Amino acid sequence: MMKQYKYPPISEWKSLCERPLQNQENLSEQVKSVFDEVKNNGDKALKFFTEKFDNVILNDLKVSEIEVDEANNLVPDELKSAIKLASENIRKFHNSQEEEKKIIETTEGVFCWRENRAIENIGIYIPGGTAPLFSTVLMLGIPATIAGCKNITICSPPDKNGKINPAILFTANLIGIKNIFKVGGSQAIAALTFGTETIPKVDKIFGPGNQYVTAAKQLALNYNLAIDIPAGPSEVLVIADEMSIPSFVAADLLSQAEHGTDSQVILLSNSERIINEINIEINKQLNDLPRKEIAEIALQNSQSILLSSIDEAIEFSNYYAPEHLILATENAEILTDKITNAGSVFLGNYSPESAGDYASGTNHTLPTNGFSKNYSGVSLDSFVKKITFQNITKTGIKNLGKTIELMAEAEELMAHKNAVSIRLKSLDNDN
Numbered sequence: 353m354m355k356q357y358k359y360p361p362i363s364e365w366k367s368l369c370e371r372p373l374q375n376q377e378n379l380s381e382q383v384k385s386v387f388d389e390v391k392n393n394g395d396k397a398l399k400f401f402t403e404k405f406d407n408v409i410l411n412d413l414k415v416s417e418i419e420v421d422e423a424n425n426l427v428p429d430e431l432k433s434a435i436k437l438a439s440e441n442i443r444k445f446h447n448s449q450e451e452e453k454k455i456i457e458t459t460e461g462v463f464c465w466r467e468n469r470a471i472e473n474i475g476i477y478i479p480g481g482t483a484p485l486f487s488t489v490l491m492l493g494i495p496a497t498i499a500g501c502k503n504i505t506i507c508s509p510p511d512k513n514g515k516i517n518p519a520i521l522f523t524a525n526l527i528g529i530k531n532i533f534k535v536g537g538s539q540a541i542a543a544l545t546f547g548t549e550t551i552p553k554v555d556k557i558f559g560p561g562n563q564y565v566t567a568a569k570q571l572a573l574n575y576n577l578a579i580d581i582p583a584g585p586s587e588v589l590v591i592a593d594e595m596s597i598p599s600f601v602a603a604d605l606l607s608q609a610e611h612g613t614d615s616q617v618i619l620l621s622n623s624e625r626i627i628n629e630i631n632i633e634i635n636k637q638l639n640d641l642p643r644k645e646i647a648e649i650a651l652q653n654s655q656s657i658l659l660s661s662i663d664e665a666i667e668f669s670n671y672y673a674p675e676h677l678i679l680a681t682e683n684a685e686i687l688t689d690k691i692t693n694a695g696s697v698f699l700g701n702y703s704p705e706s707a708g709d710y711a712s713g714t715n716h717t718l719p720t721n722g723f724s725k726n727y728s729g730v731s732l733d734s735f736v737k738k739i740t741f742q743n744i745t746k747t748g749i750k751n752l753g754k755t756i757e758l759m760a761e762a763e764e765l766m767a768h769k770n771a772v773s774i775r776l777k778s779l780d781n782d783n
């Protein structure tokens with residue numbers, strides 16, 4: 353059951369917002385030793401850790417074309433149609449993020465603009481330990497292909513038969529991603545960081561994952577790699593009022609609790625009646641869940657909090673900075689302006705988080721553990737660099753030259769100043 357709190361003073365909010373993460377020191381040490389092993393022993397280390405952590409003995413790390421073809425026949429047609437529809441919505445929403453080139457004349461004769469260039473080599477980590485998340489292949493593969501990333505490598509843990517879930521392979525094939533490896537956890541991230549005999553080194557790593565994966569991604573930063581975001585264990589915060597539908601709210605909370613024992617769900621409300629009804633509904637629905645044990649442990653790490661008003665609930669939510677925020681309230685639309693920290697927001701009684709997880713079009717790879725205070729969720733921009741360009745005409749350097757000279761001199765950088773003066777003098781000589 354969720355821990356219950358009533359009107360906690362702000363002084364207690366910090367402890368209420370702590371995530372149920374493992375002792376990070378142990379995690380970092382373990383991940384660092386995996387990195388060292390993979391860096392020094394490549395594929396051999398990958399096979400060792402796959403046997404150690406996944407109890408699987410692998411001969412080939414790379415998924416073969418035969419396995420992809422087999423997967424195509426194993427995925428039911430109805431699921432293929434669902435994946436295709438979801439891919440259309442995700443493609444539509446991410447295509448809408450394409451930026452038009454805008455040339456700005458900042459001073460007469462001074463023209464500035466930006467152009468996108470795809471990140472060439474990217475790695476996509478697809479979680480697979482407790483649930484084969486083929487939806488994440490859509491969320492990362494589609495914007496990567498729209499952006500024009502040349503080399504896309506997928507890593508995902510093998511199941512107990514040494515296979516990758518057929519839906520993951522079908523979805524990757526649908527998007528045109530061929531480079532797929534049966535490696536998971538921190539060892540996969542290490543392989544993408546250093547490269548091995550079979551897995552290519554990449555420039556940026558994307559994808560959610562458990563605490564080992566998330567700690568590994570953050571370690572990869574020390575090796576000049578970029579990562580998308582610290583997308584760790586899933587979390588959802590629901591704000592409910594008298595207009596909420598308890599069975600819907602309970603279903604949404606359980607949808608994220610079932611991700612993992614380290615997931616966290618938070619219920620905020622100004623109505624004790626609603627909180628009680630939602631808790632009753634949680635108990636009812638929990639019994640029917642195949643992943644009941646996982647959800648129960650996640651619920652023990654979670655809390656429902658009675659607050660004095662919806663405004664106070666929004667204040668608490670902004671402080672917690674959830675990965676997902678559901679506004680299950682009357683007139684949710686008028687509350688959006690007050691939301692300052694959240695990965696993705698769902699409005700009203702008919703916007704379940706599952707819609708964003710699978711098929712509405714928004715990206716489900718989102719910042720967790722409070723990182724929605726300073727990170728956005730993955731978008732088309734995550735897969736490009738934005739390069740600025742400028743083209744200054746003779747008129748432009750004449751108009752801006754004196755300004756630059758004065759500033760360079762004031763910073764005592766006389767070579768900077770001279771790089772302008774030399775041009776101005778040549779223009780004077782031309783006249």
Ligand SMILES: NC(=O)c1ccc[n+]([C@@H]2O[C@H](COP(=O)([O-])OP(=O)(O)OC[C@H]3O[C@@H](n4cnc5c(N)ncnc54)[C@H](O)[C@@H]3O)[C@@H](O)[C@H]2O)c1
Pocket residue numbers: 402405406478479480481482483485488509510535536537538560561562563564565583584585586587611612614615675716717718719720
């Ligand atoms: N934030 C997001 O956008 C987002 C999206 C989807 C899923 N998620 C989260 O991703 C996570 C998926 O976790 P998962 O475990 O199912 O799959 P995973 O693929 O992230 O991790 C499984 C791998 O972890 C490694 N591992 C397992 N136990 C280990 C240990 N004791 N030491 C070292 N390595 C170990 C194994 O190699 C295994 O293959 C969940 O927590 C879910 O909430 C987050």
Ligand SMILES: N[C@H](CO)Cc1c[nH]c[nH+]1
Pocket residue numbers: 485487488585586587608675709716717718
């Ligand atoms: N809710 C997850 C993000 O935390 C994404 C997901 C994928 N599949 C199901 N859910």
Ligand SMILES: [Zn+2]
Pocket residue numbers: 586607608611709
């Ligand atoms: Zn989910």
